[in-house]
Amino acid sequence: MNSDFKNRPVAVIGLGLMGGSFAERLTELGCFVIGFNRTEETAEQALRMGLVQSVNPQDLKKADIVIFCTPVKGTLAFLKEHGDWLKEGAVLTDIAGVKDHNWPRIRELLPPGMDFISAHPMCGREGAGLAQADGTIFNNCNYVLIPEKENEPEHLELIARLARALGAKHIPRVTAEEHDRFIAYTSGLPHAVAASLMNSESYEKDTGMFIGGSFTDATRVADINGRLWTSLFLSNRDKILAEMDSFQESLCKLRKALETEDAEALCEFFTEARRRRREMIHHGSR
Amino acid sequence: MNSDFKNRPVAVIGLGLMGGSFAERLTELGCFVIGFNRTEETAEQALRMGLVQSVNPQDLKKADIVIFCTPVKGTLAFLKEHGDWLKEGAVLTDIAGVKDHNWPRIRELLPPGMDFISAHPMCGREGAGLAQADGTIFNNCNYVLIPEKENEPEHLELIARLARALGAKHIPRVTAEEHDRFIAYTSGLPHAVAASLMNSESYEKDTGMFIGGSFTDATRVADINGRLWTSLFLSNRDKILAEMDSFQESLCKLRKALETEDAEALCEFFTEARRRRREMIHHGSR
Numbered sequence: 001m002n003s004d005f006k007n008r009p010v011a012v013i014g015l016g017l018m019g020g021s022f023a024e025r026l027t028e029l030g031c032f033v034i035g036f037n038r039t040e041e042t043a044e045q046a047l048r049m050g051l052v053q054s055v056n057p058q059d060l061k062k063a064d065i066v067i068f069c070t071p072v073k074g075t076l077a078f079l080k081e082h083g084d085w086l087k088e089g090a091v092l093t094d095i096a097g098v099k100d101h102n103w104p105r106i107r108e109l110l111p112p113g114m115d116f117i118s119a120h121p122m123c124g125r126e127g128a129g130l131a132q133a134d135g136t137i138f139n140n141c142n143y144v145l146i147p148e149k150e151n152e153p154e155h156l157e158l159i160a161r162l163a164r165a166l167g168a169k170h171i172p173r174v175t176a177e178e179h180d181r182f183i184a185y186t187s188g189l190p191h192a193v194a195a196s197l198m199n200s201e202s203y204e205k206d207t208g209m210f211i212g213g214s215f216t217d218a219t220r221v222a223d224i225n226g227r228l229w230t231s232l233f234l235s236n237r238d239k240i241l242a243e244m245d246s247f248q249e250s251l252c253k254l255r256k257a258l259e260t261e262d263a264e265a266l267c268e269f270f271t272e273a274r275r276r277r278r279e280m281i282h283h284g285s286r
Numbered sequence: 287m288n289s290d291f292k293n294r295p296v297a298v299i300g301l302g303l304m305g306g307s308f309a310e311r312l313t314e315l316g317c318f319v320i321g322f323n324r325t326e327e328t329a330e331q332a333l334r335m336g337l338v339q340s341v342n343p344q345d346l347k348k349a350d351i352v353i354f355c356t357p358v359k360g361t362l363a364f365l366k367e368h369g370d371w372l373k374e375g376a377v378l379t380d381i382a383g384v385k386d387h388n389w390p391r392i393r394e395l396l397p398p399g400m401d402f403i404s405a406h407p408m409c410g411r412e413g414a415g416l417a418q419a420d421g422t423i424f425n426n427c428n429y430v431l432i433p434e435k436e437n438e439p440e441h442l443e444l445i446a447r448l449a450r451a452l453g454a455k456h457i458p459r460v461t462a463e464e465h466d467r468f469i470a471y472t473s474g475l476p477h478a479v480a481a482s483l484m485n486s487e488s489y490e491k492d493t494g495m496f497i498g499g500s501f502t503d504a505t506r507v508a509d510i511n512g513r514l515w516t517s518l519f520l521s522n523r524d525k526i527l528a529e530m531d532s533f534q535e536s537l538c539k540l541r542k543a544l545e546t547e548d549a550e551a552l553c554e555f556f557t558e559a560r561r562r563r564r565e566m567i568h569h570g571s572r
Binding site: 122123124125141142144170172182183185186187189190191192193194195196197198199200201202203205206207208209210211212213214215216217218219220221222223224226227229230233234237240241243244246247248249250251253254255258259261263266267268269270271272273274276277278279280281282283284285 | 408409410411427428430456458468469471472473475476477478479480481482483484485486487488489491492493494495496497498499500501502503504505506507508509510512513515516519520523526527529530532533534535536537539540541544545547549552553554555556557558559560562563564565566567568569570571
């Protein structure tokens with residue numbers, strides 16, 4: 001399966017943490033990786049780091065696959081300004097964390113003869129920027145695809161094969177609406193929780209001397225790009241608000257059991273949480 | 287410093303996940319580890335696994351240091367029933383996650399000539415039981431000590447040296463009340479949050495195909511022993527309720543910013559969370 005990608009020209013647009021990680025892994029797979037970034041300095045750095053093999057915009061014409069690792073606005077801007085730099089017949093894809101309302105805007109700007117497969121690899125790491133690039137983030141990740149009726153089945157399969165080659169475990173296919181609903185729960189909510197834990201008035205400078213794994217893990221994703229996440233939250237506002245409410249309900253149930261010193265209710269709550277957690281991990285590892 | 291413990295007889299009472307992990311690390315340090323467990327079968331298993339060198343209760347008399355890896359009730363029961371199995375002059379210590387109200391009860395049952403250093407290593411791992419034992423959990427952990435006025439300074443120092451030898455990074459000393467307040471925030475709260483995330487009505491069997499690192503990390507400690515944590519929550523009820531309230535306030539602030547689509551407030555919230563998180567990690571790694 002990996003021979004599918006050896007020597008394959010693949011373009012990565014946007015060389016931040018995610019773009020850099022794609023580039024690193026694709027280079028490892030033997031692809032000919034062409035990188036593009038708005039600031040040339042970053043592109044040069046990626047070249048020096050060996051993450052890409054070319055940063056010459058003219059080489060973009062060679063790419064069979066073009067991966068947009070930019071915010072949605074950046075993707076649309078590139079298509080508008082430089083769509084003609086890409087090869088006719090290229091298969092485009094992206095990594096945007098919110099899907100709804102994107103498709104009409106993408107279709108409007110997509111050059112003729114090109115296909116665009118909306119995707120969302122559920123992986124990353126704390127921090128931001130090229131220096132944080134890490135090709136191993138794709139190992140066993142969930143890589144979500146959002147097939148649109150205008151997509152060609154073989155292009156969908158190509159991106160699915162790409163995801164598999166990168167290291168993905170599950171490659172579920174859902175609608176844009178389903179995607180946004182799922183990730184409001186599995187991504188928006190833990191980010192909201194991580195930031196809220198840090199911003200509790202209980203935090204103090206010495207907190208670091210009293211933490212163990214649970215606080216460290218629960219707050220890892222508090223270390224995020226504020227502007228990117230503001231944008232992600234606003235574009236999935238309703239669904240994230242709904243998840244915050246469901247979570248509040250759950251937390252209040254626990255709070256009530258504790259307040260009334262109901263040992264049985266507490267134990268049931270923890271036991272059910274454990275059951276679900278094990279089921280989730282087990283089910284996700286099949 | 288490690289030569290301090292080579293060939294040293296150390297007893298571990300309670301051979302679950304924590305007891306097994308202590309035993310493994312102490313064996314690595316060259317101690318002569320005597321293990322004791324209510325169910326003999328588990329003790330025999332620990333011996334077979336090479337985590338302890340003896341499970342003969344008569345060898346407990348040799349131990350200079352006795353580490354109670356039992357719930358508080360278990361520690362008190364052991365002191366009451368088998369306190370005479372221990373050596374006079376032995377230094378006892380524990381790992382209990384809640385400290386307040388313990389000291390008078392311990393003092394009441396502590397045999398003459400023995401000292402007891404209340405401690406709480408802030409480390410562990412998901413799951414439970416001897417099979418999950420892992421001696422590396424102490425690496426760079428925070429190991430909290432609660433000096434009581436009746437403790438001998440050199441015994442406090444001995445347990446601090448033990449913690450250092452096990453791999454601890456910070457060994458802060460605080461009162462029982464301070465301890466319970468800090469860990470309501472740093473331990474109680476993330477466990478409440480992890481369980482509440484899993485118990486949201488949004489969870490379904492396929493959730494595992496749509497998760498990335500953030501949901502996995504935020505819910506890791508939902509996989510816990512229900513009865514142990516019910517007990518820990520009840521014994522630190524007031525402080526954990528206070529932390530849940532502070533957290534709610536913080537989460538509500540975020541919710542309001544999202545509801546009113548206040549991009550500036552959202553960005554500020556995330557940016558402050560990131561600042562605190564980096565400060566916490568940096569400060570804790572000094």
